[in-house]
Amino acid sequence: MRQFWMWTAIALIVATNAVVLAGVAYNRAGEPEALVIMTERELTVAYTVEENSGVELRLDWRQHRKWSSYPGDPGSAWFNQKKLEALGYDCSRPMSDPSARLEYEKALPRKAFAVLEYEGEAWRTWIAEAEKDRARIAAQIGRQEATQKDLKQADQELDRLRRTDSRLIAVDVGLDPAALRRQYPDRGRYIIAPAEVRLTIVEERTEKHGARDPAHLRGVISSILVNYINVPTELGNALDFIRQDRLLSSGPHEPRYQVTVKYGRRHEPWIEAIHPIK
């Protein structure tokens, strides 16, 4: 009887690893689902401890332009009630109904697929908006409606957007990755990755010019499920200078390396190449 359990344990190890490795082979077989060349701005070296000799890159992506943004930020208006309903959330009851509000507050996260756009229209729109904000603040200084500090902050935001912040921006979500790929066919610019999404309530707001924005539902991508990508040992040497250069590692700075990332049939990523940027 003991032999039976021992062989069961061994068979479990062998079978599980076979299934896992078969899945990896399937993911990486054929043409990649996406092939994107990004930089340190989008793939930063993940924090690690000295005990860990491995290296991972963290996928830095954004949904809102401002770091202090709330779900009601107009930049994420695409993740509206209609999109939530497409993901399976029941949003039919009005916000004025107290029991409906409770239901929305308690809504659970779901799995979906997020579309991440790299250095595309969304990023250029953000830069254009930041430029408009800066121009507006500059004009307001003359009328003493804004300060030099406000202008400096606007300059810093614009500079970060142009030079150091991630250009990987979430632009859509859906349940069917194939349908999303048909809608976003450029495999060199759009990544379709598994994500966790949540429903949130945007509370009623009164704009500066007096218009009321009633309470409504909005979605948020709470996480990309595979957010850390392992750097194969064979490519790890390309990042040695990063690990040695501790001073430059902290704080915003120009990107120092370029990374070729592929996504496979199961929308799971791997790193193909890393090159320093001279």
Added chain:
Amino acid sequence: MTEERQQSKALVNRAEAQHRVDQILVFREELDRLERDGVIALPADQRQHLRSYHEETLATLTRDFDVDTTVTEKQMSLGMRIVSLLGSLALAASVFFFFYRIWGLISTPVQVLILIAAPLLAAAATEIVSRKEKVPYFTTLIGLIAFASFVLNLGMLGSIFGITPTQNALLVWGGFALALAYGYDLRILLVAGILCLLAFLSATTGTWCGMYWLSFGERPENFIPAGLLLFAVPALISHRRFQEFPGYYRMFGLLAVLLAILILSHWGRGSYLPWQPDRVETVYVILGFAASALVIWTGIHWKWQGITNLGSTFFVIQLYTKFFDWWWDWMPKYLFFLLLGLVAVLLLLVFQRMRTHLREAMA
């Protein structure tokens, strides 16, 4: 074959053998007392025959099962089990940290090879070590390392190849731990297996309700059907060869259920029920008291002592936490603790009365 050897062979495992030894030791003590008090006086030849029989039985059981025949041996065995457990945990941690230290220095194929080989070798070592000892001290050590290696195996493959997390890993880990537990009579691995299965069942229940599996903790109710299923395992699957295992299933199954109810009695917002949190908490407070009382009754009825204690503990915790919610903010502290003490006295009186009633009913 002598009669003692025949009896020894009739015993299925060490637990039964230890129980037999304990019976013999208690019998000897009681017989001595009866003889001293003049209640009974065995003829010399019968006393000698009895003593010889017991000595041979103890010797056979010690040889076949390595049982403890004295209090000192029992204490040492307990100490060895604790040391075995702590050693296992330390070695398991060492396996994890060793791999983290070296994985960045070796190629991907070698990483995969080491990750797969480690649990295989540890499982084989568990079998080899178990053949050399009757009491599984070192077997526990190696078995836990095998389990830790398997967890590391799948966890690291997931990191290396960017695999989307899935709850199926919990099922596989649980199955592996249970295979070792049943193969080598290892309690610690039984607990590990039960906990993995509990997590898997709870996560799967959560996905059936539409949520992403990693967030299954956001709804404690996910643990209730999982806990009940684990509680029912001994009733569904016979454990004649593993007489101590059913207790673990019942204990952890009920622990999951009672803990979920306790949490929801304080956090109504975490419930699937579409009601206001206050109402949900009231429902779960009542359910908590009812469930605790039912668990106590079940433990008494089926003579599962650990279950009775579990029910009593949760009953008291439920009561005290509710008192805290209701009175702590406004009641003078001395009065609050006085009330807690008086409630404890009241509960003692109630349990004493129940105990007397049960004794009379059995008489």
